[in-house]
Amino acid sequence: MLFFIHGQDTFRCKEKLNEIKNKFEREVDKTGSAIMFIDGEKADINEINEASGAGSLFSKKRLIIIENIFENKNKEILKELKTYFEEQEKKQDENSNIFVIIHSGNIDKRSVLWKYLSSQKFVQEFELLSATAASAWVVERAKNKQAHISRNASLKLTALFGSDLWKLDSELNKLINYKNAKVSKLLDSVTEIKDDDIELMCRGNVDENIFAFSDAIANKNKSQAVMLLENELEAGVAPTYLMHMITRQFRILIQVRRALDDGLSQRKISTELKLHPYVVQKSIQQAGNFTEQKLKIIFSKLLKLDKELKTGQSDFKITIDLLFMKL
Numbered sequence: 001m002l003f004f005i006h007g008q009d010t011f012r013c014k015e016k017l018n019e020i021k022n023k024f025e026r027e028v029d030k031t032g033s034a035i036m037f038i039d040g041e042k043a044d045i046n047e048i049n050e051a052s053g054a055g056s057l058f059s060k061k062r063l064i065i066i067e068n069i070f071e072n073k074n075k076e077i078l079k080e081l082k083t084y085f086e087e088q089e090k091k092q093d094e095n096s097n098i099f100v101i102i103h104s105g106n107i108d109k110r111s112v113l114w115k116y117l118s119s120q121k122f123v124q125e126f127e128l129l130s131a132t133a134a135s136a137w138v139v140e141r142a143k144n145k146q147a148h149i150s151r152n153a154s155l156k157l158t159a160l161f162g163s164d165l166w167k168l169d170s171e172l173n174k175l176i177n178y179k180n181a182k183v184s185k186l187l188d189s190v191t192e193i194k195d196d197d198i199e200l201m202c203r204g205n206v207d208e209n210i211f212a213f214s215d216a217i218a219n220k221n222k223s224q225a226v227m228l229l230e231n232e233l234e235a236g237v238a239p240t241y242l243m244h245m246i247t248r249q250f251r252i253l254i255q256v257r258r259a260l261d262d263g264l265s266q267r268k269i270s271t272e273l274k275l276h277p278y279v280v281q282k283s284i285q286q287a288g289n290f291t292e293q294k295l296k297i298i299f300s301k302l303l304k305l306d307k308e309l310k311t312g313q314s315d316f317k318i319t320i321d322l323l324f325m326k327l
Contacts, residue, residue, distance in 0.1 A: 043069070049084070150194065243306045
């Protein structure tokens with residue numbers, strides 16, 4: 001039997017691999033001694049052949065996991081492995097080994113091994129989830145952990161961490177532990193995760209503070225804006241990157257303001273602009289504080305100040321002071 005697992009989403013690839021391993025340990029070898037891992041980047045056909053040898057004391061068959069074989073610099077092994085699998089297929093019986101080829105990253109789809117593996121019965125590809133799919137994944141993942149997270153809270157979480165399922169899973173665990181520590185959790189009760197919990201416990205990229213900064217500009221609250229940006233600078237975010245993110249947000253606000261004036265719905269704006277639904281939701285709220293003309297004036301000033309910052313004509317704090325002076 002041959003499994004081929006591949007794709008950019010390493011979290012779901014690894015989960016599928018663990019599912020196969022756990023089933024093998026339950027049904028074939030509870031000790032796990034018949035499971036072999038091979039580093040495909042460095043392996044040769046002899047190593048793979050040796051791993052396929054006699055089974056363990058507890059099992060006649062082995063589970064052989066070959067990782068990232070397409071990264072091997074010796075491309076001849078791809079042809080050799082394809083031939084090897086074809087020979088194994090002819091000798092297939094109930095005691096035959098189980099092979100798992102797992103690869104995260106790009107694959108040259110012209111290779112003979114790719115063509116062979118992709119034609120097999122057990123092939124699964126895990127591409128990175130879209131924003132909507134990642135949000136739905138968070139809801140389902142929370143349910144599996146005996147927790148409930150609202151759709152809006154899940155959107156907020158994916159806005160912070162994108163489609164990085166490793167990070168999303170880690171943040172979910174942190175949120176659940178935090179909520180369970182706050183209240184005495186009854187057996188079989190469901191842990192509720194709300195928007196406020198995410199705002200309190202999760203710090204993703206700088207987007208949330210950029211939203212808050214935009215609000216501060218709308219309210220002409222200079223002290224709030226400076227405090228938000230100082231927090232980012234203390235966290236090690238480069239001034240040029242902060243300026244880039246601020247300029248980007250006002251470009252988005254112009255697009256959203258124009259779309260709202262044209263009568264587009266939130267869903268349509270998200271689709272047309274290819275933006276995360278949560279980013280659109282927040283931007284719609286903020287766009288209500290500005291006219292399109294006002295946004296264009298701010299954006300024009302930001303572009304000028306960004307250029308001055310990059311050419312060393314001004315430092316970041318002076319740049320922000322100048323922005324508020326010109327509003």
